[in-house]
Amino acid sequence: MVRGMTEARTRITKAVIPAAGLGTRFLPATKATPKEMLPVVDKPAIQYVVEEARAANLSDVLMITGRNKRALEDHFDRNYELEEALTRKGDESRLARVRESSDLATMHYVRQGDPKGLGHAVLCAEPHVGDQSFAVLLGDDLIDPRDPLLSRMIDIQEQFGGSVIALMEVDPAQIHLYGCAAIVPTAEADVVRVTDLVEKPAAGEAPSSYAIIGRYVLDPAVFDAIKKTPPGRGGEIQLTDALREMSHRDDDGGPVHGVVFTGRRYDTGDRGDYLRAIVRLACEREDLGPDFRTWLRSYVTEEMQD
Numbered sequence: 600m601v602r603g604m605t606e607a608r609t610r611i612t613k614a615v616i617p618a619a620g621l622g623t624r625f626l627p628a629t630k631a632t633p634k635e636m637l638p639v640v641d642k643p644a645i646q647y648v649v650e651e652a653r654a655a656n657l658s659d660v661l662m663i664t665g666r667n668k669r670a671l672e673d674h675f676d677r678n679y680e681l682e683e684a685l686t687r688k689g690d691e692s693r694l695a696r697v698r699e700s701s702d703l704a705t706m707h708y709v710r711q712g713d714p715k716g717l718g719h720a721v722l723c724a725e726p727h728v729g730d731q732s733f734a735v736l737l738g739d740d741l742i743d744p745r746d747p748l749l750s751r752m753i754d755i756q757e758q759f760g761g762s763v764i765a766l767m768e769v770d771p772a773q774i775h776l777y778g779c780a781a782i783v784p785t786a787e788a789d790v791v792r793v794t795d796l797v798e799k800p801a802a803g804e805a806p807s808s809y810a811i812i813g814r815y816v817l818d819p820a821v822f823d824a825i826k827k828t829p830p831g832r833g834g835e836i837q838l839t840d841a842l843r844e845m846s847h848r849d850d851d852g853g854p855v856h857g858v859v860f861t862g863r864r865y866d867t868g869d870r871g872d873y874l875r876a877i878v879r880l881a882c883e884r885e886d887l888g889p890d891f892r893t894w895l896r897s898y899v900t901e902e903m904q905d
């Protein structure tokens with residue numbers, strides 16, 4: 600029996616969230632605050648990601664952090680002083696909001712030390728994850744909770760074994776910003792077999808316009824693959840390079856399948872996209888949306904007259 604079929608009986612429970620990046624694109628905001636703590640409307644970006652893991656029944660979350668990231672641990676911990684103050688005021692709704700983040704999942708933290716790339720960050724999870732399949736969620740990509748991508752990926756991994764990555768078709772002019780997959784179709788409309796991968800291909804060298812968006816369901820064989828992966832793009836140990844090697848295997852971590860996502864994804868990794876994500880999510884909020892949309896409409900009308 601192939602490895603994937605044996606594993607199909609153990610539903611995965613662990614999520615790994617790399618959060619050791621320096622966030623240089625958001626300086627000076629990120630000088631003393633982790634970029635993952637920047638608010639998207641009124642919640643830090645990282646909370647959306649932990650909520651997504653939880654919604655896919657992953658209740659054990661390991662965050663790979665680094666220096667300057669203590670605020671992340673505090674955010675997912677209790678804050679008794681604040682809770683006490685809100686209890687005294689009888690402010691139940693704010694109290695519930697404060698408790699939301701500490702009740703989400705069992706949180707664990709490990710420090711990456713030297714930021715040597717995404718592959719290296721994932722390798723830091725090995726002692727915690729052990730020999731079970733696990734999910735990796737990158738904080739720069741927010742997936743709308745109404746489009747449950749991760750659960751679909753977990754189902755596909757149970758069905759096909761090996762590893763599964765999330766793919767999204769992007770404008771070919773943007774593909775150099777992503778890991779890019781060469782693919783062949785499968786019998787399932789939204790599932791492809793990945794035959795090759797290139798991390799951030801130069802213009803004209805991309806095998807397709809299918810970009811890796813930051814969700815992965817990985818076989819633990821990825822750890823050995825990462826250990827054998829030499830530094831790649833930017834001199835860093837790239838997860839894409841380890842998965843490329845696994846995509847050529849039929850077992851031991853392979854094959855690699857892709858779930859093609861056509862839902863709503865918000866990129867918070869660059870400033871323009873971050874602002875767009877906030878506007879879109881604020882418009883959709885039941886509490887803030889109606890007023891905000893009214894204001895936005897008149898603002899846009901004014902702008903168009905200038």
Ligand code: G1P
Pocket residue numbers: 717737739740776777778779798799810811812813837838839868
């Ligand atoms: C990382 C991965 C890349 C992937 C991207 C998705 O790159 O290396 O393959 O396409 O995340 O957001 P980063 O954006 O961290 O440079």
